[in-house]
Amino acid sequence: MRSIFTITKLTIREASRRKILWAALILGLLFLIIYGLGFHYARLDLVKSMQQRSGMNIVLLHEMVNFLLLAGLYSVNFMVIAMSALISVDTLSGEINSGTIQTLVTKPIQRWQIVIGKWMGFGLMLTFYLLLMAGGTMGVVYATSGYLAPHSTQGVALLWMNGMLFLSLSLWGGSFLSTLANGVVAFGLFGVAFVGGWMEQIGSFLGNQVAVNIGIISSLIFPCEAVWRRLVFNMQSPLVTRLGVSFFSSSSVPSQWMIVYAAAYAVVLLIIAMWRFNRRDL
Amino acid sequence: MSTSPVIETDHLSKHFRDNVAVADLSLQVERGEIFGFLGPNGAGKTTSMKMLLGLITPTAGNGNVLGAPLGDREAKRRVGFLPEHFRFHEWLTAEEFLRLHADLYRMEGERTTRRIHELLELVELKAHAHRKLRTFSKGMLQRIGLAQALLSDPEVVFLDEPTSGLDPMGRRLVRDITRDLRTKGTTVFLNSHFLSEVEVTCDRVAFIKEGIIVRIGSLDSLMNGELQVVIRVRNLKPESHQGLTRWCRNLQIEGEQLTFQLDSEDQLPSITRYLIEQGGDVYTVQPKIIALEDLFLEIIGENDSLEPRDEAISLKS
Ligand SMILES: Nc1ncnc2c1ncn2[C@@H]1O[C@H](COP(=O)(O)OP(=O)(O)OP(=O)(O)O)[C@@H](O)[C@H]1O
Ligand SMILES: [Mg+2]
Numbered sequence: 001m002r003s004i005f006t007i008t009k010l011t012i013r014e015a016s017r018r019k020i021l022w023a024a025l026i027l028g029l030l031f032l033i034i035y036g037l038g039f040h041y042a043r044l045d046l047v048k049s050m051q052q053r054s055g056m057n058i059v060l061l062h063e064m065v066n067f068l069l070l071a072g073l074y075s076v077n078f079m080v081i082a083m084s085a086l087i088s089v090d091t092l093s094g095e096i097n098s099g100t101i102q103t104l105v106t107k108p109i110q111r112w113q114i115v116i117g118k119w120m121g122f123g124l125m126l127t128f129y130l131l132l133m134a135g136g137t138m139g140v141v142y143a144t145s146g147y148l149a150p151h152s153t154q155g156v157a158l159l160w161m162n163g164m165l166f167l168s169l170s171l172w173g174g175s176f177l178s179t180l181a182n183g184v185v186a187f188g189l190f191g192v193a194f195v196g197g198w199m200e201q202i203g204s205f206l207g208n209q210v211a212v213n214i215g216i217i218s219s220l221i222f223p224c225e226a227v228w229r230r231l232v233f234n235m236q237s238p239l240v241t242r243l244g245v246s247f248f249s250s251s252s253v254p255s256q257w258m259i260v261y262a263a264a265y266a267v268v269l270l271i272i273a274m275w276r277f278n279r280r281d282l
Numbered sequence: 283m284s285t286s287p288v289i290e291t292d293h294l295s296k297h298f299r300d301n302v303a304v305a306d307l308s309l310q311v312e313r314g315e316i317f318g319f320l321g322p323n324g325a326g327k328t329t330s331m332k333m334l335l336g337l338i339t340p341t342a343g344n345g346n347v348l349g350a351p352l353g354d355r356e357a358k359r360r361v362g363f364l365p366e367h368f369r370f371h372e373w374l375t376a377e378e379f380l381r382l383h384a385d386l387y388r389m390e391g392e393r394t395t396r397r398i399h400e401l402l403e404l405v406e407l408k409a410h411a412h413r414k415l416r417t418f419s420k421g422m423l424q425r426i427g428l429a430q431a432l433l434s435d436p437e438v439v440f441l442d443e444p445t446s447g448l449d450p451m452g453r454r455l456v457r458d459i460t461r462d463l464r465t466k467g468t469t470v471f472l473n474s475h476f477l478s479e480v481e482v483t484c485d486r487v488a489f490i491k492e493g494i495i496v497r498i499g500s501l502d503s504l505m506n507g508e509l510q511v512v513i514r515v516r517n518l519k520p521e522s523h524q525g526l527t528r529w530c531r532n533l534q535i536e537g538e539q540l541t542f543q544l545d546s547e548d549q550l551p552s553i554t555r556y557l558i559e560q561g562g563d564v565y566t567v568q569p570k571i572i573a574l575e576d577l578f579l580e581i582i583g584e585n586d587s588l589e590p591r592d593e594a595i596s597l598k599s
Pocket of ligand 2: 328329442
């Protein structure tokens with residue numbers, strides 16, 4: 001365990017020394033400020049136009065606020081995913097390439113401990129980042145409008161899962177691919193999941209089963225978009241759920257099993273990463 | 283302390299696809315030995331060392347270090363290693379770097395701090411302890427890497443070309459450190475193509491070429507049979523030359539100077555006695571050990587026969 005923590009500490013120290021941590025923090029705060037301002041003025045406008053037309057309708061206002069919150073979380077989801085892949089894409093392949101790994105693995109430490117130690121280091125930083133970003137987004141909405149979406153904690157958990165999914169993916173890729181190839185794979189899979197998710201949406205909207213099936217298959221290939229859509233299903237207002245249509249989600253809702261699948265997917269990727277790294281020549 | 287070899291390999295080989303990096307490595311290194319592993323570029327030195335350290339999985343064969351299988355975690359506590367391309371986490375300071383590796387060795391407490399400072403002093407980097415490795419020159423990196431290899435007071439140290447980036451002072455430093463290690467009874471496995479380095483520090487050397495050990499043995503035994511002698515003698519009757527062929531090979535006579543080769547230094551007194559008996563006035567007797575470099579070139583240059591020629595030197599030591 002101590003060896004694992006040594007690597008975890010090393011990982012966090014590297015991110016901080018290389019100013020990655022600070023860059024992420026400062027830009028994260030900037031994101032929150034911009035989102036906060038945008039949200040504030042959008043909401044003011046909504047309230048004003050409502051009062052002019054039909055008088056205050058608190059239900060409709062909440063629908064709008066919910067939409068704006070999900071829009072914020074959509075960006076947070078993307079940023080956590082991107083951050084997750086970016087900070088870890090180079091960690092194994094880069095150290096193998098430069099040779100810094102050689103003095104590490106010849107110490108009394110198991111190779112898999114290096115992988116898990118790095119996973120924990122990045123995981124901790126991402127958790128912190130996610131709490132800041134998702135918490136900040138929800139906090140801004142709550143502070144300005146007093147609105148709290150349903151299942152907020154579950155939503156944060158699902159965002160976290162997407163982050164860990166990409167972290168495991170890039171450690172898996174790093175255990176045998178070059179940094180560049182690893183990045184290409186990560187964003188390629190993101191693209192597949194993304195387009196598949198939309199096909200499933202549109203397919204289910206138009207009642208086209210083929211499109212829905214393609215969407216489901218792409219979710220099985222990489223489940224990050226499914227996790228996101230599950231989050232939307234949980235967090236969107238009950239009215240939209242009833243209507244079945246919104247910009248972010250549709251009637252085709254990923255089942256709980258898809259979430260279990262995504263979690264297992266992340267764990268298996270991490271295990272394969274450890275296994276491959278264990279066996280390869282350095 | 284056991285008397286079994288510290289390093290032992292049995293027909294180790296490594297193939298990278300169809301490229302044979304190491305063909306058939308069988309050797310033993312005894313405790314306290316300074317073992318030199320010599321060969322030209324691409325001979326398979328680094329690959330061999332990496333197999334011994336568990337960095338590379340052998341294609342075939344096996345071995346052990348300190349009685350444990352290659353790459354054994356607990357054995358690694360007692361092993362130090364300086365890689366060939368010493369690249370380290372450059373965003374650490376020299377001291378932090380040593381502290382990290384001490385952590386990995388699971389060393390702790392006041393003693394570890396003392397050890398770190400001791401090593402910084404040894405490699406003459408005390409003044410730069412708080413500088414980032416990023417700002418270090420190649421030689422400084424090599425020095426800090428060396429300190430890292432010695433952190434845990436290891437029983438066996440693997441050094442892959444430890445002087446390649448160093449200035450003459452640094453080279454001497456490595457030589458002195460190697461000697462200190464010998465005094466302490468530490469085993470050293472040294473990859474090198476610096477013959478001079480091996481010549482002065484190593485007890486035994488192996489010559490490797492194209493993944494095959496061409497010769498292995500103590501330096502003395504490798505030099506044996508390669509003794510060249512120059513004698514200046516006056517007033518020697520030409521017919522006396524004939525008698526010298528009893529001992530001498532390739533006898534050449536240029537005026538008063540006789541040049542020939544001997545199998546052993548032990549024959550020199552008899553030769554001198556003979557020359558005097560024959561009425562010669564002997565001015566100088568100058569045995570010239572063929573420099574290791576010549577030997578190196580000779581051995582490595584043997585393209586056609588890679589088999590050991592000298593029966594005195596067995597392939598498996
Ligand atoms: N990862 C690898 N993939 C493919 N071939 C390799 C790899 N590593 C080494 N080789 C090949 O194995 C052979 C031995 O290489 P090695 O690095 O062991 O030589 P070396 O004796 O250390 O040489 P040098 O003196 O240049 O350091 C070379 O032909 C090299 O091309
Ligand atoms: Mg080498």
